[in-house]
Structures are given as structure tokens and as C-alpha cells.
Amino acid sequence: AQSVTQLDSHVSVSEGTPVLLRCNYSSSYSPSLFWYVQHPNKGLQLLLKYTSAATLVKGINGFEAEFKKSETSFHLTKPSAHMSDAAEYFCVVSDLVGANNLFFGTGTRLTVIP
Amino acid sequence: DTAVSQTPKYLVTQMGNDKSIKCEQNLGHDTMYWYKQDSKKFLKIMFSYNNKELIINETVPNRFSPKSPDKAHLNLHINSLELGDSAVYFCASSLSPSTDTQYFGPGTRLTVL
Numbered sequence: 422a423q424s425v426t427q428l429d430s431h432v433s434v435s436e437g438t439p440v441l442l443r444c445n446y447s448s449s450y451s452p453s454l455f456w457y458v459q460h461p462n463k464g465l466q467l468l469l470k471y472t473s474a475a476t477l478v479k480g481i482n483g484f485e486a487e488f489k490k491s492e493t494s495f496h497l498t499k500p501s502a503h504m505s506d507a508a509e510y511f512c513v514v515s516d517l518v519g520a521n522n523l524f525f526g527t528g529t530r531l532t533v534i535p
Numbered sequence: 536d537t538a539v540s541q542t543p544k545y546l547v548t549q550m551g552n553d554k555s556i557k558c559e560q561n562l563g564h565d566t567m568y569w570y571k572q573d574s575k576k577f578l579k580i581m582f583s584y585n586n587k588e589l590i591i592n593e594t595v596p597n598r599f600s601p602k603s604p605d606k607a608h609l610n611l612h613i614n615s616l617e618l619g620d621s622a623v624y625f626c627a628s629s630l631s632p633s634t635d636t637q638y639f640g641p642g643t644r645l646t647v648l
Contacts, residue, residue: 464641515635525578
């Protein structure tokens with residue numbers, strides 16, 4: 422069975438400093454992994470996805486994530502936080518056995534301090 | 536150029552009422568989904584339809600009835616609304632059931648009083 426654990430419910434960084442949002446997954450198969458972002462009162466937007474190609478995945482807005490099978494992790498990073506990055510971030514694993522199904526983590530709220 | 540759209544964006548209603556949320560996608564996708572996001576921001580899949588046929592039905596009260604008149608639309612009808620139904624409901628679509636990338640609508644915030 423698939424599951425996702427986001428280790429921090431809230432992360433606070435200063436503008437211009439690095440961002441690290443942690444995610445660990447559990448999957449019986451070769452997973453597809455995603456990060457989605459939800460800005461306040463907005464829908465979900467796909468940031469990036471991993472589907473068994475390159476382990477370092479680059480997404481939009483300068484974000485990237487590295488798939489580490491040995492650590493079952495898919496942490497999201499960005500070298501320098503911007504005020505507009507303040508949002509809720511969801512790590513997601515895909516179950517491709519049978520019908521498609523996304524399993525969402527509980528989310529990490531990123532606050533960026535000016 | 537809206538890809539996945541939902542109406543209404545906000546819905547406030549009394550307990551016991553019946554309400555519908557509409558979803559449309561113009562991406563030409565075959566598969567559509569409904570998710571519920573609770574107050575703690577956790578998203579859980581409710582239903583999935585592929586080409587108008589139900590393929591995923593998680594443990595959801597039968598007061599919730601999805602309807603897919605065509606593959607571009609997946610509407611959610613809720614009977615006898617309860618306080619616990621208050622949440623944000625997201626519609627999503629993907630090219631096929633085996634395509635892992637899903638595109639989400641803006642969400643409908645349902646408040647039951």
C-alpha cells in the first residue's frame with residue numbers, strides 16, 4: 422500500500438534563504454511521486470513529478486526534488502525563498518496498480534519571513 | 536483557457552439540503568476525479584470515472600452521488616447535507632486511468648450550517 426509522510430506541518434524561512442520540505446513515502450511498487458502547491462484560496466498546482474527517469478527532478482519556480490530510493494525520500498528544495506512561495510505544499514505518491522489513485526501527504530505550510 | 540473548472544466556488548447551505556457541484560474539463564481527458572480536502576488540509580479521493588464509467592469509489596456515504604453525463608463533465612450531488620460535509624472539494628482529470636499526472640480544478644468550498 423502506498424502512503425506519504427510529510428515530516429513537518431509548518432516550515433518557516435527567511436526570504437532569500439534555502440527551503441527544505443521533507444517527504445518520505447511507502448510504496449510496494451516503483452512509485453511516481455509529485456509535489457503540488459496550494460496557494461491561499463487557490464487550487465492545486467503541479468510543481469514537479471518523478472516517474473523513474475532522472476532522480477533529480479526540476480520543477481517550476483526554481484523548485485527541485487531528489488528521489489532517494491535507499492531513504493524512501495522525495496524532499497523538495499529551493500535555493501532561495503521568495504515571498505510568493507508562501508503556500509501549502511503536498512507530497513503525493515501515485516498508485517498505478519489498477520485504476521490511478523493519488524495518495525496525498527498531510528501538507529506542509531511554508532511561511533516566508535521578509 | 537481554463538483547463539478544469541468547478542462551479543460554484545463557494546457554497547453555503549443548511550443541514551439537510553441537497554446540493555450539486557459541477558466540474559468540467561476541456562483537456563480532452565478520459566478520466567475525472569473528486570477529492571475532499573478536510574479542515575486539516577488532508578486530501579482524500581472520493582470517486583474516479585473513466586469515460587463516464589465509475590472506476591474508483593472509496594468509502595463515501597451514499598448521500599454522495601457522482602454523475603458523468605459525458606467524459607468532459609463529472610458532477611457531484613450531495614443529499615441530506617451534514618455538518619461534517621463541510622470541506623473543500625476538488626475535481627481533477629487525467630489523460631487516462633494509467634496516466635499519473637492529474638490536473639486539478641480551483642476547488643469548491645462547501646460550508647454546511
